[in-house]
Amino acid sequence: xxxxxxxxxxxxxxxxxxxxxxxxxxxxxxxxxxxxxxxxxxxxxxxxxxxxxxxxxxxxxxxxxxxxxxxxxxxxxxxxxxxxxxxxxxxxxxxxxxxx
Amino acid sequence: xxxxxxxxxxxxxxxxxxxxxxxxxxxxxxxxxxxxxxxxxxxxxxxxxxxxxxxxxxxxxxxxxxxxxxxxxxxxxxxxxxxxxxxxxxx
Numbered sequence: 001x002x003x004x005x006x007x008x009x010x011x012x013x014x015x016x017x018x019x020x021x022x023x024x025x026x027x028x029x030x031x032x033x034x035x036x037x038x039x040x041x042x043x044x045x046x047x048x049x050x051x052x053x054x055x056x057x058x059x060x061x062x063x064x065x066x067x068x069x070x071x072x073x074x075x076x077x078x079x080x081x082x083x084x085x086x087x088x089x090x091x092x093x094x095x096x097x098x099x100x
Numbered sequence: 101x102x103x104x105x106x107x108x109x110x111x112x113x114x115x116x117x118x119x120x121x122x123x124x125x126x127x128x129x130x131x132x133x134x135x136x137x138x139x140x141x142x143x144x145x146x147x148x149x150x151x152x153x154x155x156x157x158x159x160x161x162x163x164x165x166x167x168x169x170x171x172x173x174x175x176x177x178x179x180x181x182x183x184x185x186x187x188x189x190x191x
Contacts, residue, residue: 001135003144009131014124017116024114025124030147032109036101037189043101048129049177053189076189078148080179089137090152090175 003030037078049083136177148181 001009003026011022033051036043042052058074103125110121132150135142142150152175160171 001132001140001142003147006128006131006142006144010124010128013127013131016120017114017124021114021116025110025116025121026128028110028113029106029125029128030144032101032106034147034185034188037185038191041101043106045103045106045129047126048133051179075186078179078181078185078189080148080150080177082177086133086136086177087174089133090177 037076040076045083047083047085049086050081052079052081053077054079139175144182146182146184148179148185151178151180152176153178 007019007023007026010026011017011019014022017025033043037051037053040053042050044050053076056075056077059072061070061072062068063070104122107118107121107125110116110124111118114121114124116124132142136150136152139152141152144150154175155173157173158171159168161168
């Protein structure tokens, strides 16, 4: 499913919305999460999961083509952790203990 | 940030009532969840992809007792951020 499919599905399920509004709703959700991450904030969505940043320290890497050593700067990586509800939805009837 | 904050922004951007906007956020999330349940990839351009992966059985340990136990096969959701999102959070 692509974002366009998602917008279409939402427009079907919410007939009070115009096509354009459905598009704005979907875009606003992901833009909000993106902006929150950019501010270094995490987003917790009950029943879905949470988005936060993981920090990668700078490290020595190599140019795979030349073998030359280069410094890879530290950076922030977006990270998603699925919530309990998703885990249960994908693994019905599972009583397995919560192990990572 | 929480769901209510997203809903509030939607009121402004999409021009809908507060009560409606919360419901719309839930609807979008439900659509995504039902796709993942079917094992489908959800691709959000400019944001990232949600992918379902199947993991086989593996051995783990109870971290408290050190006891070895089997971790049952399961399906997990992984999120692969797009290049654009990665760029955004580092700008």
